[in-house]
Amino acid sequence: MGNLSLVTIVIIAANVIISFKGFNDFGFFEKYKFNVGSIVKGEQFRMFSSGFLHVDTAHLFFNMFTLYVFADVVIGFLGALYFIIIYVGSLLLGNLLSLYFHKNEYYYSAVGASGAVTGIIYSAILLQPDMSLYLFFIPIPIPAYIFGVGYLLYSIYGMKNRIGNIGHDxxxxxxxxxxxxxxxxxxWLFETHLLMIVILALPIVLLFVLKKLGKL
Incomplete structure (x- = not known):
């Protein structure tokens, strides 16, 4: 982790400001959260706006801390413009998958930057697979790819058990x-980091296998 880049600061600030607005303004939260019925009726802006709302400060902190850890890796390799493309693209694809999984659940709602942040995690690990992390009170470095895969395995658990008003899918x-x-x-990653490309594909494949088997 290096110094925070300007684009990361702006994204974190936007998440904090909009999330705190949502904490204190129920109408605002309801208007901009991800909601299947509202999106189907034409409010597609929710596919984007919901990525800047969070259920509480812990949810917000976890997403922004994770973004802080991984953002500069992506920016360092690909630059700020590509970082923004990956962040926004991941946010939108995350909500598209939620819409696909819950298209028949008119009242299904979710919020959070998790889709965008997970996209940045996967990008950073692909770009720098030898990265290690020190997490909270764990005294030994954890390979970043284990964190990334674990993050998605927890998401499977969250989807299966409907934990919180969070878009685990x-x-x-x-x-x-x-x-x-x-x-x-x-x-060029196909030539240099092929094994990591395969490892990071595994939890994604697992998700669709479980979905196909009706386990989610």
Whole structure:
């Protein structure tokens, strides 16, 4: 982790400001959250706006801390413009997957930057697979790819058990977005990091297998 780049500061600030507005203004939260019925009726802006709302400060902190950890890796390799493309693309693909999974659940709602952040996690790990993290009170470095895969496995658990008003399936759409967009922007990864490309595909494949088997 280096110094925070301007684009990361702007994204974190936008998430904090909009989330706190939502914490204190129920009408605002309801108007801009992801909601299947409202989106189907034409309010597609929710596909984007919901990515800047969070259910509480813990949800907000976890997403922004995770973004802080991984953002500068992506920016360092690909630049700020490609970072924004990956972030926004992952946010939108995350919500598209949620819409696909819940298209028949008129009242299904979710919020959070998790799709966008998971896309950045996957992008960063693809770009720098030897990265290690020190997490909270764990005294040993954890390989970043283990964190990334674990993050998605937790998301499967969250989807299966409907934990919180959080778009757990959006994590997967975001991961797919970050995965595909990064490989399109940095095709040289197929020559240098092929094993990591395969490892990071595994939880994505698992998701669709479980969905196909009716386990989610």
């Amino acid at each position: 959006a994590h997967f759409g975001g991961a797919i977005g970050g995965y595909i967009i990064t490989l399109l922007l940095a095709s």
